[in-house]
Amino acid sequence: MRFIKFTPLLLTFFLLAACSADPEAADHYAKREEVNVNIEAPESIEAGSAPKIDVKLTQDGKSLEQEATVNFLIWKDENKADAEEIPASLDADGTYLLEYTFPSDGVYFVKADVTVDNIHLMPTKQIRVGELTQEEIEKIKQEQEQKKQDDSGSHHHH
Amino acid sequence: MEAQKEPSVSKKKQQKRRSLYQSVWRWHFYAGLIIMPFLIILAITGGVYLFKPQIEAALYKDYYEVTPQTTVTTPSEQINTVEAVNPNAAVTSYRPSDSPDRSAEVGITEDGKAFTVYVDPYENVILGKLEDSYKLVNVFEKIHGELLMGTVGDRIVEWAACWALILIITGVYLGWPKMKGKSKIRGVLVPRLNKGKKLRARDLHVVPAFWISLGLLFLILTGLPWSGLWGNNFQILTTNAGVGYPPSVWVGDAPASDVKTKEIADVPWSAENLPVPVSTNQQYTQLSVDDVVSIAEEEGVKPGYNIMIPQTQDGVFTLSAFPPKARDEVTMHIDQYTGAVLADYRYDNYNTLGKVIAYGITIHKGTEFGIWNQIIGLLVCIGIVGIAVSGFILWLSRKPEGKLGSPKAPSDKVMKGVIVLMIILGIIFPLVGISIIVVWLFDRFVIPRVPALKRFFNA
Structure with missing residues (x-):
């Protein structure tokens, strides 16, 4: 009869005993070649100036030696349809320069379209030029508020 | 027990065999009676689910076309x-x-x-x-997978499926032809309809059960890998060992988007009441879904996939397709800021066991081989309901008044073979193990102590 006492214990053990996924398990399966991309821009940009903005490509922590095709797309606010396309110039191994003069103050988006072999990267960075109007600040505040809600409101799906 | 006057060697052997037969019968009976309702529910809901494509195309015509x-x-x-x-x-x-x-x-x-x-x-x-x-x-699908009862329901379904395995194993033992020669086939492969009511009731259970159990066995083995407890652990073991699905297809985490912490961590979307950092210039924005669709095209993923949109800062766009045929499956994770393909898992990237499970699932769902897959699946479902019902009728036809009609309990010695088999199954399937312990305790300690139960169970 002593068995009966252990039954709930055994039951809990079996129901809870779950192995866990190994974070390194991906090493056993097909891997993709990785190239890291970073758009680098100065902290503050004035309208009418040509700031040093570049794209840095790295692989395994080192500058990418292989040549890539890099194009920039630049637009202001929501006017993505009117984006200006500017080809990048190669500066050094893995570094591509944007030569562009921001015409006026405001919120700009700089998208770098990078192709290396069959790898296609397309990061977009928000760049603020000059002083923002109260309206623009409010808008950014709202967007961030929205993001915060999204972050806490829903969970990650696999 | 009859014929005990001259306990010759062959008689003893015969008696032993008969006892073993009875003990297996008891377990087949316990298992059958308990899981019959679940098997019927699973067969009916599964039979409907098989025709999901046709049903949904008809129901949601106005939304689809x-x-x-x-x-x-x-x-x-x-x-x-x-x-x-x-x-x-x-x-x-x-x-x-x-x-x-x-x-x-x-x-x-x-x-x-x-x-x-x-x-x-x-x-x-x-x-x-x-x-x-x-x-x-x-x-x-919810009824089929968890009886609309969440995790508890999932465990019940898993447990019933495992017990169905015991039913098949014990059933094969019980139905195994005892006669030699030509008559072997009759009563197992072909029913005997004109040999009296009792034999007919038996054959109407045993003969279809023999044919259906092949399909049932397939459905159980292909269904178990997606169950919540056994299936989940099985998937984790095979994924970790590098023999199954790559991580995130079934179990395991997807890779994370590179949030470039030094730039984004300062942005106060997690801090409260901080002024907008107008001077903090650099913030990556999330890729548009249009870009993700164009990446899918470039990567040769055929339409029919779903894009999961990241809901957290380090989440990824996950592109997944589980179309009718296993070999077209895709799970692709895309960095939400750069568009980099972080992982690309197609059917070809599954390892052997993963491929087998994938095919098992599409055949189980009736999508792999088109209409014939659905029809055969449906026939097996109808057959399962049939053998559950005919098993119940068989029991009714043999059951004496006021008793369950299970054969008398044999000695422990004879049960050894059956016990070994049960223990093996109990270890492979913990839910079966637990319920075997419970039934065994009941069989062993409760029934002998309660005279009414003892009579009822014929122990």
């Missing part, structure tokens, strides 16, 4: 329309149209409930909105 035109709107325009109509919803997924006359689907969550919104990609108008958990076929 669109008239092809020359100009198509972009996915982000369609998503904007859905957001405008459902301002409080979070968009969680987008499924591009997979043929010119099929609508696109936008998945949203609102008040914790998931909905699918169907959009005409040409006109950019909403055709309809359905709550996912109330879709008819999803309800059948």
